[in-house]
Amino acid sequence: MPIExxxxxDQVAFRAAVRSFAQRExxxxxxEMDEREEFPTATVRRMQSEGYFGVxxxxxxxxLGLGKVGYCILLEEMGQVDASHAAIVGAHTSLGTTPLLYYGTAEQKRRWLGPAARGESLLAFSLTEPGSGSDSGAVHTVAEAKGERFELTGTKIYVTNGREADTVVLLAANDLKLGPNGGVTAFLLDRGTPGFSVGRCEKKMGLHGTSTAELILDHVDVGPENILGEVGKGFIVAMTALDVGRVSLAAASLGGMEAALDSALEFSKNRTQxxxxxxxxxxxxxxxxxxxMHVHALRYLVYHAAASQDRLGNDPKAWSRLDRMNKTRESAVVKCLASEWAADAIDEALQIHGGLGYIRGTPIERAYRDARISEIFEGTNEIQRLVVSRDLIARGR
Ligand SMILES: Cc1cc2nc3c(=O)[nH]c(=O)nc-3n(C[C@H](O)[C@H](O)[C@H](O)COP(=O)(O)OP(=O)(O)OC[C@H]3O[C@@H](n4cnc5c(N)ncnc54)[C@H](O)[C@@H]3O)c2cc1C
Incomplete structure (x- = not known):
C-alpha cells in the first residue's frame, strides 16, 4: 500500500484556479440560492465552461484529464464554499461520467461522454426507487425486452440533477427474479424520450441548490445503443460508479470541515466574553x-483513496478481484468517516459561534443543514459499515 x-x-495550479473561481463566482x-431553493444555473454554466464538469x-x-486526485481537489474546494455546487458536479461526474468512461462503447463515449465532459450536457444517476433504497439491487422499474429493444416502466426517486439533466444513467430490472446478480441493467436515457418525465421535486433540509427529483417511466422505448455495459450487469456498473462517488463525496465533506474550522477560528479569535x-x-x-485533527487525518484518507483509484486506471476489465475489493472497502471507509467527522466538526464549529450559529442565513447554519445528507446518500453509513465488516470478516484486515 503506497503511502507517500x-x-x-498541475494539481497545485488547478486548486488555486478552482479556489479563486469558487470564491469569486x-x-x-x-x-440567496439557499434561501430561494433555486438550482444555480448561471454558476453551473460557468463551471461547465471552465471544464469543471469533466475533471x-x-x-x-x-x-481535463486531471484524474480522481484532480477531481477530489475540485470537490474539496467546492465543498469549502457550497455543498450544493459540489453535489451537482458530483452527481454528474462520479455517477454520470464514470459509468460512461468505464463501460461505454466508443460510440456511447462520442455521443454522451464527450458532451458531458465538455460541459455541454448535464448528467444524473438514478438507482433509488420507493421500495429500493439501501437494498439497491431490488430495483422494480421493469425493462421488458422487445427483440433487441427494451421498454422501461416504473418510478425512480431522489435523483440529484433529475430535473435539469439532459441524460440519466438509470438502472432497471431486466429480470426481477435475478435481482443484482444478472437482473439489473444500466440504461442511458435522454430527456425528451417519449414516456419519460420528471415528477415531483422534494423540499429538503439542506442542499437547497440541488434538485431531488422523481422520474416517471411510462413504457419508454429504448434501443441497444442506450444499454450501458451488458444486459444484466448494471449492478456492477452502479457500484463501480459509487466507489468513485464515495471518495469524492468525502472530499466535499473535507472542504466543509475546512470551512467550518476557518470560520470557528476567525470567530473565536474575535468574539470577546x-x-x-x-x-x-x-x-x-x-x-x-x-x-x-480530523481535517488533518481526512486529507490523507481522501487523497490516498483518490490516488489509488487513479493508479487502477479507467478499464474495469483490467482490475483484479483484489483491486476491486480494496477499492470498495477503502471508498466505504473514507465516505463513512468523512461524513461523520464533517457532521461533528460542523456541529462543534456551530457551537463555537454561540447563538449566531443558529441564525438562519449564516454560513455555519447552512453548512450544518447541508452536511447531514452525506451520512445518508450514496449508501447510508450503516450500509458502508456492512460493506467494511463483511470484507473484514471475509479477508481479515
Ligand atoms: C438529497 C438526496 C439526494 C439523493 N440523490 C440520489 C441520486 O442522485 N441517485 C440515486 O439513485 N439516489 C439518490 N438518493 C437516494 C439515497 O441514496 C437513499 O436515500 C439512500 O441510499 C437510503 O435509501 P432509503 O432512503 O430508501 O433508506 P432505507 O434503505 O429505507 O433505510 C432506512 C434506514 O434503515 C437502515 N438500513 C437499511 N438496510 C439496512 C441493513 N441491512 N442494515 C442496517 N441498517 C439498514 C438505513 O441505513 C437507514 O438508516 C438521494 C437521497 C437524497 C435524500
Whole structure:
C-alpha cells in the first residue's frame, strides 16, 4: 500500500484556479440560492465552461484529464464554499461520467461522454426507487425486452440533477427474479424520450441548490445503443460508479470541515466574553483541536483513496478481484468517516459561534443543514459499515 503522496504542479495550479473561481463566482450567490431553493444555473454554466464538469475524464474524451486526485481537489474546494455546487458536479461526474468512461462503447463515449465532459450536457444517476433504497439491487422499474429493444416502466426517486439533466444513467430490472446478480441493467436515457418525465421535486433540509427529483417511466422505448455495459450487469456498473462517488463525496465533506474550522477560528479569535477572546478558553481550544485533527487525518484518507483509484486506471476489465475489493472497502471507509467527522466538526464549529450559529442565513447554519445528507446518500453509513465488516470478516484486515 503506497503511502507517500505529493500533489503535482498541475494539481497545485488547478486548486488555486478552482479556489479563486469558487470564491469569486459561487461565494456571493450561495446565501440567496439557499434561501430561494433555486438550482444555480448561471454558476453551473460557468463551471461547465471552465471544464469543471469533466475533471477526471481523459482529454481524448473531452475532459481535463486531471484524474480522481484532480477531481477530489475540485470537490474539496467546492465543498469549502457550497455543498450544493459540489453535489451537482458530483452527481454528474462520479455517477454520470464514470459509468460512461468505464463501460461505454466508443460510440456511447462520442455521443454522451464527450458532451458531458465538455460541459455541454448535464448528467444524473438514478438507482433509488420507493421500495429500493439501501437494498439497491431490488430495483422494480421493469425493462421488458422487445427483440433487441427494451421498454422501461416504473418510478425512480431522489435523483440529484433529475430535473435539469439532459441524460440519466438509470438502472432497471431486466429480470426481477435475478435481482443484482444478472437482473439489473444500466440504461442511458435522454430527456425528451417519449414516456419519460420528471415528477415531483422534494423540499429538503439542506442542499437547497440541488434538485431531488422523481422520474416517471411510462413504457419508454429504448434501443441497444442506450444499454450501458451488458444486459444484466448494471449492478456492477452502479457500484463501480459509487466507489468513485464515495471518495469524492468525502472530499466535499473535507472542504466543509475546512470551512467550518476557518470560520470557528476567525470567530473565536474575535468574539470577546469575560474580557477575553473565547479562543483563550480551553473548552473552545479543544473543540478547535478536534476539528483540526480530523481535517488533518481526512486529507490523507481522501487523497490516498483518490490516488489509488487513479493508479487502477479507467478499464474495469483490467482490475483484479483484489483491486476491486480494496477499492470498495477503502471508498466505504473514507465516505463513512468523512461524513461523520464533517457532521461533528460542523456541529462543534456551530457551537463555537454561540447563538449566531443558529441564525438562519449564516454560513455555519447552512453548512450544518447541508452536511447531514452525506451520512445518508450514496449508501447510508450503516450500509458502508456492512460493506467494511463483511470484507473484514471475509479477508481479515
Ligand atoms: C438529497 C438526496 C439526494 C439523493 N440523490 C440520489 C441520486 O442522485 N441517485 C440515486 O439513485 N439516489 C439518490 N438518493 C437516494 C439515497 O441514496 C437513499 O436515500 C439512500 O441510499 C437510503 O435509501 P432509503 O432512503 O430508501 O433508506 P432505507 O434503505 O429505507 O433505510 C432506512 C434506514 O434503515 C437502515 N438500513 C437499511 N438496510 C439496512 C441493513 N441491512 N442494515 C442496517 N441498517 C439498514 C438505513 O441505513 C437507514 O438508516 C438521494 C437521497 C437524497 C435524500
Amino acid at each position: 503522496f505529493e500533489f503535482t504542479p 459561487i461565494g456571493p450567490i450561495v446565501a 477526471p475524464v481523459p482529454e481524448e474524451f473531452g475532459g 469575560f474580557g477575553l477572546p473565547i479562543s483563550e478558553f480551553e473548552a473552545i481550544q479543544f473543540k478547535l483541536a478536534d476539528i483540526g
